[in-house]
Amino acid sequence: MSVDPARLADAKTRLRAAGEAVFALDAASGLRDVRAAHTRLRDACDRLHALTDPPPPPRPPAAAPTGCARHPAGPVDPDPETGWGDCLLCNTARRRANPARRPEGLTR
Numbered sequence: 880m881s882v883d884p885a886r887l888a889d890a891k892t893r894l895r896a897a898g899e900a901v902f903a904l905d906a907a908s909g910l911r912d913v914r915a916a917h918t919r920l921r922d923a924c925d926r927l928h929a930l931t932d933p934p935p936p937p938r939p940p941a942a943a944p945t946g947c948a949r950h951p952a953g954p955v956d957p958d959p960e961t962g963w964g965d966c967l968l969c970n971t972a973r974r975r976a977n978p979a980r981r982p983e984g985l986t987r
C-alpha cells in the first residue's frame with residue numbers, strides 16, 4: 880500500500896514549519912511560545928502517523944428501498960399485503976402462487 884502523496888506533502892510541510900518554530904525558541908521565549916511550538920509539532924506528528932492508518936472501510940450500501948435481500952434495488956410494491964415485504968417482484972410471485980390474492984389482470 881502506498882502513501883497518499885497529498886497527505887505526505889501536508890505532513891512534511893507541517894513538520895518543517897514546526898521544526899522551524901522549535902529551533903526559533905531561545906532563552907527569551909515564553910512558555911506560550913514553547914506550547915505553540917509543541918502543539919504544531921504534535922499536530923505534524925499526528926498527521927505523519929495518520930498516513931499509516933488503514934483506509935476507511937467502504938460505506939455500507941444505502942438501505943434497500945424494497946428491504947429484499949434478493950431484489951434490493953427492485954421496484955417497490957405500492958400496496959403490499961399485510962405481513963409481506965415491500966418488494967414488488969417477490970410480492971408478484973406470492974400473488975401468482977396464491978390466486979385468492981391475485982389482482983385482476985395478473986393471469987400467471
Ligand SMILES: [Zn+2]
Nearest residue numbers: 947950966969
Ligand atoms: Zn424481492
